[in-house]
Amino acid sequence: MKKFRISSILLTFFAVIFFSIFCVSCNFGFFWGLFGEENVDERSSSMTDLNSLKPDFSKQNLKAPKDSNHTYSFVIITDVHFGSGRTEDSDVDEDFLKWISLRFDTYKDSNPEKVPRFILNLGDTADGGHDSEYKEYLEFENKIKTIAKEKIGDNDYKIYSILGNHDLYNNGVTGFKKYCFPYISSYFFNLDSDSSDSTSGISFYFLDTANGTLGKSQLDDFKEKTSSDPCPKIVLSHYPIYAGAEDPVAILMRIQNSMERNTILTYFSRYNVKQVYDGHIHKSFGFDFKKFREDSLDAFKNGFCAVITVNEKTQTMHTEVVEL
Secondary structure, three states: OHHHHHHHHHHHHHHHHHHHHHHHHOOOOOOOOOOOOOOHHHHOOOOEEHHHHOOOHHHOOOOOOOOOOOEEEEEEEOOOOEOOOHHHOOOHHHHHHHHHHHHHHHHOOOOHHHOEEEEEEOOOOEOOOOHHHHHHHHHHHHHHHHHHHHHHOOOOOOEEEOOOHHHHHHHOHHHHHHHOOOOOOOEEEEEOOOOOOOOOOEEEEEOOOOOOOOOHHHHHHHHHHHHOOOOOEEEEOOOOOOOOOOOHHHHHHOOOOHHHHHHHHHHHHHOOEEEEEEOOOOOOEEEEOOOOEEEEOOOHHHOEEEEEEEEOOOOEEEEEEEEO
């Protein structure tokens, strides 16, 4: 009887391992079937060009301030996890609102290039994918916009979001597309702070990796679009691509399909990607590939965000980690 019990446990263990490998090697995540996740190929077969949706998109409140020497800043938050009960033990939301208000006040006159022009949210906005959690996030987002309007006179402050794996739970994609700007899961745009000079600006590419995979359609589309875009690029993802050499946590949490991972790393190197930012691990990791750098950022729910300062002339990005 004991031998039979051990055999049953081993069989169950290997079945779970097999099922997990199956999920991460196709276009579904670990929780496929339980939380109603979607296939990434169905959701993100083509990356939307936001510049084409509005002719003046790149000019609306994103131009670098006067005399900033083609330099501007933005903020990244990731793994916000509204609905996880995180605010019961911390005041991270209020801490962030106080911090960004002070940032606006401190630099709007003396160092305008350090004023965050917009915010990027790298996913896991809603802990369980519930509508109520997205509404909590939207309330938080509106508070940020109110502060931006009061402090720097920006009436249309932008916060761009991508999907995380938690956002897929309980068919949460519907809520994401309803509440999280720009209401699509993969997209890109070019930001040129001064279109009258010789610099071409920076292109931002937002990947849908919420299932722990890019999927063939999105990977092919990324190659097509980046190969025809000569601008230096910043890539945003929820799941880390490589994340930090051979750290055990990074290995477990990054994209698991090694062929897919190696393919997109090759595209990064070949098509002028300068910087990759991602989350998911809830820790900070970084790796320098020489041609580009990847940084996995610590979670907002842990009290962290990052300020990225871009210099279009030198095509460089400086990352300042902020503990709230």
